[in-house]
Amino acid sequence: MSLSENVSPAELLASLPPEQLAAFLKRTSDRELEAIEHDWGWWGRPNQQAPKGDWRTWLLLAGRGFGKTRSGAECIRDQVIHHRRRRIALVAPTAADARDVMVEGESGLLAIGPPQQRPQYEPTKRRLTWPNGAIATTYSADEPERLRGPQHDAAWCDEIASWRYPEAWDMLMFGLRLGPDPRVVVTTTPKPIKIIRELIADPTTVITRGSTYDNRANLAPAFLQQIVRKYEGTRLGRQELNAEILDDVPGALWSRALIEETRWPVHRNIPDLVRIVVAIDPAVSTGEDADETGIIVAGKDKDSRGYVLADLSGHHTPIEWARIAVAAYKSHGADRIVAEVNNGGEMVEATLRVVDDNVAYTAVHATRGKVVRAEPVAALYEQGRIRHIGITHYTASAYPEVERWLRTGNYEFLQINYSLAEREAEERVLPLARELSIAVIANRPFAEGALFRRAKGKALPPWAADLGIASWAQYFLKWIVGHPAVTCTIPGTAKPEHMRDNIAAGMGTLPDDATRKKMLQYFESL
Numbered sequence: 001m002s003l004s005e006n007v008s009p010a011e012l013l014a015s016l017p018p019e020q021l022a023a024f025l026k027r028t029s030d031r032e033l034e035a036i037e038h039d040w041g042w043w044g045r046p047n048q049q050a051p052k053g054d055w056r057t058w059l060l061l062a063g064r065g066f067g068k069t070r071s072g073a074e075c076i077r078d079q080v081i082h083h084r085r086r087r088i089a090l091v092a093p094t095a096a097d098a099r100d101v102m103v104e105g106e107s108g109l110l111a112i113g114p115p116q117q118r119p120q121y122e123p124t125k126r127r128l129t130w131p132n133g134a135i136a137t138t139y140s141a142d143e144p145e146r147l148r149g150p151q152h153d154a155a156w157c158d159e160i161a162s163w164r165y166p167e168a169w170d171m172l173m174f175g176l177r178l179g180p181d182p183r184v185v186v187t188t189t190p191k192p193i194k195i196i197r198e199l200i201a202d203p204t205t206v207i208t209r210g211s212t213y214d215n216r217a218n219l220a221p222a223f224l225q226q227i228v229r230k231y232e233g234t235r236l237g238r239q240e241l242n243a244e245i246l247d248d249v250p251g252a253l254w255s256r257a258l259i260e261e262t263r264w265p266v267h268r269n270i271p272d273l274v275r276i277v278v279a280i281d282p283a284v285s286t287g288e289d290a291d292e293t294g295i296i297v298a299g300k301d302k303d304s305r306g307y308v309l310a311d312l313s314g315h316h317t318p319i320e321w322a323r324i325a326v327a328a329y330k331s332h333g334a335d336r337i338v339a340e341v342n343n344g345g346e347m348v349e350a351t352l353r354v355v356d357d358n359v360a361y362t363a364v365h366a367t368r369g370k371v372v373r374a375e376p377v378a379a380l381y382e383q384g385r386i387r388h389i390g391i392t393h394y395t396a397s398a399y400p401e402v403e404r405w406l407r408t409g410n411y412e413f414l415q416i417n418y419s420l421a422e423r424e425a426e427e428r429v430l431p432l433a434r435e436l437s438i439a440v441i442a443n444r445p446f447a448e449g450a451l452f453r454r455a456k457g458k459a460l461p462p463w464a465a466d467l468g469i470a471s472w473a474q475y476f477l478k479w480i481v482g483h484p485a486v487t488c489t490i491p492g493t494a495k496p497e498h499m500r501d502n503i504a505a506g507m508g509t510l511p512d513d514a515t516r517k518k519m520l521q522y523f524e525s526l
Contacts, residue, residue: 006214008045038114040074047210050075050185056204058185061196063212063241064227065219068187070107072156075185077113079154080134087178088136089147089155093162095126098138102158103128109136139168147171153179160199161191165400166407167428169195190245194407197245212241253378262308262381262388263412270307273299278329280321280339282348293321297328297392305385310392310415314401322351327394329359331443331492336360390414394444396424406432413439418486420479420523421447421454434485442480442489451476451523458526467515468508473498477505479519482512 007015013024025033036042041049048071051058058075062068079085090109092098102108103121109128110121119128119136126138139146141163148171155172163169176182190196199205212219212228231237238244264270281294297310309332312324329337339348341363349361380386392415393402406414406429414433418425422444433440446452455472469475473491480489491502511519 006045006047008043008048009041010043011045011217038112040078040112044071044074045214047208047214048074050078051206051208054181055206056183057199057202057206058183059199059205059207060185060187060210061190061207061243061245062187062210062214063189063243065212065215065223066210066243067107067215067218068189069101069105069158070112072158072185072187073102073107073109073112076109076136076154076156077117079183080130080132080136081113081117085154085179086134087150087152087154088134089139089150089152089172089175090128090136091139091141091147091155091157091168091172093141093159093164095138095140095142097158098126098140099123102156103138139172141165141168144168144171147175149175151175151178153182155182155184157184157186157188159188160186161188161193161196163195165404166193166195167403167432189240190243191239192245209243211243253374254381258381259388262384262386264307264387264390271301271305273307274302275300276309276332276334278325278332278334278337280325280337280348282318282321282339283315295321295325295328297332297334299332305387306380308386308388312393312398314398318347318351319354320395320397322355324394326352326355326359327444328392329356331394331490333492336362338362338364340364392443393417396422399424399429402429403432406436406438411436411438413441413487415441415443415490417444418442418480418483418489419445419447419451420476420520421450426483430483430485439487440485442486445477445480445489445491446473454526455523461522463518466509467511468504470504471501473501474505475519475523477502478511479516481506482510482516 013021016024028036045067048067050071060068060071076085076088076090080088090098090102092102104110110118112118117131119130119134121128128136128138137150141160142165144165144167147168152172152175155176157169157172160166160169172184176184186199188196200207216224228237228241231241239246276297276299278295278297283291283293292313293316295312295314295316296308297312299307299309301307310328312328314321316324325337328334337352337359339352339361341348342365349363352359352361377386390413391402391405391411393399394417396417402414402416405411414429416425416429418430418440419442430440452472455475460469460472460475464475467478469478477489477491480486491498493499493502
């Protein structure tokens with residue numbers, strides 16, 4: 001056995017004949033043996049050691065049981081003790097993961113290193129403090145905003161492939177600016193998602209790969225027998241044990257490539273649709289582990305080709321999905337709302353009627369399994385008879401999910417609610433769309449009439465004429481399309497005179513940033 005076989009010096013020593021091992025122990029002092037006890041360079045395998053030289057990110061892609069947590073913790077300990085890191089971020093999928101794995105786990109920061117060098121943990125402050133003054137703070141990737149202000153000179157991100165909100169990585173990177181050489185270690189089992197691919201492609205990333213089998217000497221026999229043998233050679237095993245990045249599931253009716261092929265080019269007009277429906281598949285429950293309520297808007301043209309206009313699915317309460325469905329029904333000029341009622345029964349229609357008693361509604365009962373029903377739809381995809389048309393949503397509560405999809409897909413455009421009364425999209429969605437060069441269509445530009453009700457009987461400011469504004473509708477619309485990320489807006493109306501008035505908002509000068517602020521201030525003063 002040699003170090004070239006990816007074994008630790010400790011494993012190499014243990015493989016020596018008894019007489020050689022005894023000779024080593026005899027010539028090694030007690031102080032040296034005590035130092036060896038806490039020397040990660042002695043116990044860790046070569047592929048568990050932080051890389052040498054200059055690097056910004058160390059990405060450790062490895063299978064379950066590889067020893068990723070110990071590697072990450074030892075890397076942070078080394079950075080604190082030997083490289084004078086003083087402000088460290090510890091980011092996990094959830095707050096509980098940060099505490100139970102990164103801090104208090106068997107391989108966490110409280111369990112490694114000489115006792116006199118270990119940090120003090122203050123759970124209520126989410127803080128660890130080392131004797132040399134270094135401070136680490138735990139963060140949950142479920143709360144990206146907590147990373148917006150703090151600055152760090154080192155970070156450890158665990159299981160980043162399981163983060164619900166990958167934008168937590170962006171917030172962390174913005175604050176990783178202390179000291180001359182800030183660094184981050186990322187330990188994760190890989191998944192075929194955008195953030196993993198971007199890290200791999202980044203030239204400042206050093207990548208280490210490993211599998212469960214690398215650490216078999218330290219794994220419980222029961223784990224090897226029950227887990228490894230069960231999943232060995234399977235697709236799930238390739239990802240979770242061998243740390244392979246897998247793209248598609250064999251036998252799936254839809255593949256990632258198939259969906260990407262169906263995306264409609266933004267520069268092409270959508271054909272006239274002869275029928276548009278909003279379809280709902282309500283979830284049975286609304287708990288933390290409940291399924292999503294499926295909501296899509298779909299239409300077909302005269303040649304019976306299908307178009308998915310919006311996917312508004314999510315974890316919604318009944319009244320939330322009803323409001324979303326009715327808003328989509330009105331915005332898209334849909335003919336009908338269609339809902340599967342196997343689980344909801346008459347409750348589905350009753351909930352919709354609470355929101356709007358006048359929507360056209362049809363209930364359907366599924367008599368066959370989902371796979372049987374999905375197969376003919378999948379066939380239409382393969383024949384190129386279904387197209388996907390961007391991303392659409394209508395509520396600020398969905399923005400985290402919208403952001404996640406924007407970051408993990410390749411989209412031509414986004415349709416989102418944005419107006420003087422609903423400005424939440426300015427915070428993150430619009431900047432992200434601009435960064436990714438995604439066209440933005442603003443829906444609900446009048447906030448369902450709320451803007452007109454507020455301005456009723458009030459005069460336009462005198463300087464509005466300098467922008468060619470002759471009505472409050474033009475005022476509201478010019479303010480929207482003046483945003484540099486917004487491509488256009490879609491005011492709905494049934495009256496030709498209102499349509500002509502709306503179109504006039506696209507003529508003349510658009511307001512710059514300073515003028516938009518002035519327009520907002522005037523409106524808020526009404």
